[in-house]
Amino acid sequence: MTPSLLLVVVVAMSVVAFWVGKGRSIAIVGGTRGIRQLHSLPGHYGLLTALWCGLPALLVIGLWLAFQDGLLLRLVSSHLPPEIRALPAAEFGLFVNDVRNVIAGNLPPAQVSPATAAAAAEYLELRRVARLALTGLVLAMGVVAALVVRGRIHPELRARNSVEIILEGLLFLCSLIAVLTTVGIILSVVFEASRFFGVVPVGEFLFGTRWSPQMAIRADQVGSSGAFGAVPLFAGTLLISAVAMVVAVPVGLFSAIYLAEYAPQRVRRLVKPLLEVLAGVPTVVYGFFAVVTVGPALRAWGEALGLDVAGESALAAGLVMGIMIIPFVSSLADDMITAVPQSLRDGAYALGATRSETIKQVVLRAALPGIVGGVLLAISRAIGETMIVVMAAGLAANLTANPLEAVTTVTVQIVTLLVGDQEFDSPKTLAAFALGLVLFVATLVLNVVALYVVRRYREQYD
């Protein structure tokens, strides 16, 4: 049986086990009238039986799927003729690749060497036997476990408690997956970045002002010196983010104030969803909006004013990114403003404060920590935003504070370093991981600070 068919069988077996367990628990107390004598509901006995029947079997299948390939290959290669086992590592890798291709059916056995064909045949045979064994083992385990649990069912058995412990364990496993994934990502980035820092010193990377990641492949190549000073990228990222925040913070905040404090119900009901539509626009669409519309428009206006605006200016990318972030800022600020208790507004009105005095001096003051937290989250989004800058910002790593010039950002460089066929051992590609690490640390710090600020604020009023 193939593993996928086996999975289906195990599930079906568990369903049967559920009904067996449930029926047994009812039968043991003499029918549905006696249910009150049971410690738990009949369903709990059924679930307990099903879980014991299914879970260990699933675990065995999972383990086998995870380790079968490595195990079988090791077995096969230990039977190989000595001349092949003596091959250097690279050639041996090629041989194993051929074997795999034959097993997968990509290569007819007739086209490869007899040793390869023999190894593939042995692999397939071993796998057939192993699968048979697995099927037998899993089915036997399921049936035995179900029968054992069925035999142990009696009115005192605390089935509900056991089921709840098992389910709690499953829930814990699910949350563990998310955490472990995060840890895994961090570790892989840190590991690759440390390889990069083995080639390029940390100081040079963090404080160098020249970025030119093209490495010379041949000794006579020119213009490919391989300089990894990331300061121009950080500066470009900050410049574009700053432009974005200059757009997004006032517009987002003021629209939130209008919607939360001034707008009549009807306007609010119409405008708020429309504003949130902005958040649903894919960033690619913003990207070509920046390239096709905003960039050329800025260039034309710049010419009219006698300014030299680059076609892919930081201003264009920043403006469009700012528009993208507006709904983010405004909906967070709106939440914070509406969370300010009405009693504070009443207090100010009762002292004779006007509406604008109340908003400026009381409502915004009370909502300020939350709004600051929201802005920090928005900044971390701006820094991590990729698609708009890939399309609208340039690739030239200029170190400049002039938003009319082209700059490049950390995310753009990561994309360009990794796009296409790459080998993951040159400093050029490894640099992407170092940049990713910096980006990750920066946004992590911003998010932690923002969440801290927001939480402190919440404690005050709830």
Added chain:
Amino acid sequence: MNDTPSAPPAAGPATAIDAKSLPMPEGIRTVGSVTTADPLFSCRSVDVFYGQKQAIKNLNIDIGRKQVLAMIGPSGCGKSTFLRCLNRMNDTIVGARVEGQIHLDGRDIHDRKQDVVQLRARVGMVFQKPNPFPKSIYENVAYGPRIHGLAGDRAELDDIVSTSLRRAGLWDEVKDRLQQPGTSLSGGQQQRLCIARTIAVNPEVILMDEPCSALDPIATARIEDLIDELRQSYAICIVTHSMQQAARVSQRTAYFHLGELIEVGETDRIFTNPRAKLTEDYITGRFG
């Protein structure tokens, strides 16, 4: 049926020739002395609607200077709604509509010329739950004087703040920590801070909407003492669910029921000798 022999001489007949008291409409059903000597507020035929629902029906009452008027009655009887009419806080509620005449010192508070900001500076309000602003203790008290430009310079402002805190009986507890946030105080202290904030604007009337319902008995006793002192300078209207409190702090008591003012009169008289059946039932605890 609106005045009584047992009422004090202060309570004149409905037709009293008092420039500040408006003429009484026909057919009012309120028992007791609706008018009072030297009225500050004079309310006639007041109806309040929240959308379609009528919250107050044909209410007539005068409110005197330098005395405490307690408003009692079961929940939803309109006493808080009426309180919020007096400084036009109902303006902030969507769908609320106030009809009839409410005169403050001879002038209609709904008059077009009457600015609501000035009205609220004259009619202060203290709320059920203490609601200090998210500012320092000093700034909480200084807020009203600042927005109304009552202080010429910093020294004058300091003076207003310390005077107000003294009058609210809070000065000794906070004089060394004026720069700490107002929310750092205890519930009772916060409520006295809110009273100090109200006094700082130098109003003529202070409206109190169940000011002690969120406080413990000791803090309540302090606020009640304070109300008694403030009566020397201000007219005070207090909504309360505690009949003992009404009896302790007020000179006049008004009993509301389902949006109608059933009975109003001297506090002693109301609690010892209520004339309306509903008032008697409520006071003796038969319902409510």
